Every structure is written in C-alpha cells, then in structure tokens.
Amino acid sequence: MHSTSTTPRSAIWLPIFAGLSASLVSIGLARFAYTPLIPSLIQAHWFSASDVVYLGAANLVGYLIGALIGRPLANRTSNKTALRLMMLAVTLSFFACGFPLSVSWFFGWRLLSGVAGGAIMVLVAATVLPHVPASRRGLASGAIFLGIGLGIAGSGTIVPPLLSLGLQQTWFGLGLLSLLLTATSWFGWPKEAHHQAVAVSTEKTTTPTDPGVYLLFAQYAFMAAGLVPAMVFLVDYVARGLGAGPHIGALIWVMYGLGAIIGPVSYGFLADQLGAKLSIRLVLVVQAIAVGLLSISSSFTALAVLAVILGSFPPGIVPLALARVHELLPNHHQQQIAWSRATVSFATFQAIAGFAYSALFNASGGQHGLLFVIAAGAIVVALLLEQAMRLLNRPPVGASLLAKT
Secondary structure, three states, rough: OOOOOOOOOHHHHHHHHHHHHHHHHHHOOOOOHHHHHHHHHOOOOOOHHHHHHHHHHHHHHHHHHHHHHHHHHHHHHOOHHHHHHHHHOOOOOOOHHHOOHHHHHHHHHHHHHHHHHHHHHOOOOOOOHHHHHHHHHHHHHHHHHHHHHHHHHHHHHHHHHHHHOHHHHHHHHHHHHHHHHHHHHOOOOOOOHHHHHHHHHHOOOOOOHHHHHHHHHHHHHHHHHHHHHHHHHHHHHHHOOOOOHHHHHHHHHHHHHHHHHHHHHEEEEEHHHHHHHHHHHHHHHHHHHHHHOOOOOHHHHHHHHHHHHHHHHHHHHHHHHHHHHHHHOOHHHHHHHHHHHHHHHHHHHHEEEEEEHHHHHOOOOHHHHHHHHHHHHHHHHHHHHHHHHHHHOOHHHHHHHHHHH
C-alpha cells in the first residue's frame, strides 16, 4: 500500500469529494430518489401499484450483484476505472427511466443502478481511505458516506419541484445532476488506485476467522432487513396510508433526509468515542423502538421525529460496521475482504427483504403497519444475536470455579 505521508493536505479532500459524489449518485439518488416518486408513478399510470413496489426492489437486487462483482471488476480494470464506469451507468439509468417503455425495460435500468451502488459501496472506502492520514480516517469515512444522506435529503427537496414539471422531466433532472457530479469528481480519484487493485488481487485471500466478524455479518444482514420498510414505504405510508397527501409525505421524507445527513458523521463519532461494538448495540435499541412506534404513530410531530431517527440508520450503520471490521481485523487486505463480504451479507438480506415486504404489502392489501412491526422484529434479532454469541462463548460454571481454585 502506498504511503499517505507524501499526500499534500489539500489533495486529501479531492478523493473524499469523489467518494462523497459516488455514494451520493449511486445510492443517495439512484435508490432514495425513487421513494418520493412512488405515489406519482402510480397516479400518472406509468405502472400499477404492485409493479411500482417490485421495481423498487429491482434496485436492491442489483445492489447485491454489484457487491459481488465490485472487487473482481476493479481487479480486471482498476478501482478508479470501475468507480467511474459505475457512476456513468447510474447517470445513463436516470435518463433511460424517463421513458416508461415497459415494466421489464424499467426493471433492467433500476437493476443496473443497483449494481452500480453495490460495486461503489464495496470499492469506495478501499480506494479513498488509504490516501487519508490515519488520524482523519473516521472523519473521512463519515464524509464519504455522507453522500448517501445528502442524496436522501436532496431527493426530498429536489423531486417535488421537478415533479411539477412532469415525471419524465424529473428523471431527466436527476440524470443531469448525476452527470454533473460524475464530471466534477472524474479527476478526484487517487492515481495509485490501479496498483492498489493489483496488490489486492495478488494477495492470498484469507477468510476472516474471528467469530466477531461472522457475528457482524449476521447483525448487518438483519439491520438490512430492518431498514427496508421505512426506506421504501415511508412516503407512501404518510401520503396514502394515513391520507395526509403527497405534500406531507414529501415533508416527512425531508426529515428522513435530515436524519440521513446527521447519521454517518454522528455514528462515526460515536464509534470513535464508545467503540463500534457498544455503538452498534445502542443504535439497534433506538432503531427497534423507533420502527415499532412508526406503526402506531399518526401525528405530524411524532412522524417527523421518528423520520429523523430512522433516516440516520441506513447511511449511519455503514461507517459503524466499517469501524467494527477495522476493530476486529488489523490487516488492510483482510479488512477489504471482510468489508466486501459484509456488504454482500447486507445486500442479500436487503434484496430478499425488498421482495418479501413487497409481496406481503400486496397480499395484506397495503398494510404498512405490519411491515414496520416485522422490521422492528428484525432489528431485535440483530440485538439478540450478540447476546446469543456471548452465552455460547461463556465457559461453563464448573469450569470457571475450577479456574478460580
């Protein structure tokens, strides 16, 4: 790995900006701008209500594919080339989605935008963080994934005015924004990315054996299952489920976006102060309560507060899980392998959950509350996994007494 000591301080922020732009375009906009579009896609008769929900899940399936192919793609080209290609793919998908030719056409482009998101999630931190001094890596990690939060907030503030121009113009507007960010970040990626990719590919890929790593994979998977309903159905729940209308739905989504901006930096700070393990435990308790309360809340104030808490979760757990990987594994290449696998674990459960919740939503006649209760259950399971692991690792009572004597 290349030394960071030769990197000028001013140059550190260019790769961080490129990383932020990549997460903003590929996840912040590609995934989250779709959520406030759901009511309009149904009302404009582009697709039926059941089709719209499945098209939302297409992005989650693509994300899983991207998480699997991200590292092999970078090894064949370079991290920098792979990241640039993925940003271009998202930009193209926005323009293509402006033409509702068929459900399969739309599904294909939503899938491609998800592939780009998964690949970028696997590669972006590994590309940027080695070029940042160790003392700034926590902050840099938060800044990179802040792009997700900015995309969520941006989707809530940009989409409603764009929708007043028309649904096609909304997709084109998102495409133009994506094109602008791709262009401005094009030369921001570190020059040594190709050598880095080669070094990783020639390194013997050792499987992480620490049971804590596997616990993290499992917890991260259940977190993914727990965040899907609010992420996909929150605006629809407020607008149609509670009958508050699309304007109030968009306002609640802005609050969700505000939480998403606060999440990465505050969760990263929490990991620095308390350690990633305890931070994950605290965050899970708060999220389980918040998702549970969402199923019984209807007042604007309660929904707004819950939206901020829930919004902090999807982008916030990324630097938290990454910090936990760094706590458990000291070797840089092992960290990359583990992070790649953690992302695959997350993406698998997210995709399965996306389709399962969509099917359940349609089968239950649009019961949002049921989905939120199941999501709270998934987060509780993530909490209980740690307790189960602790019990399994605890020596028998007799053994501890013998040790004392």
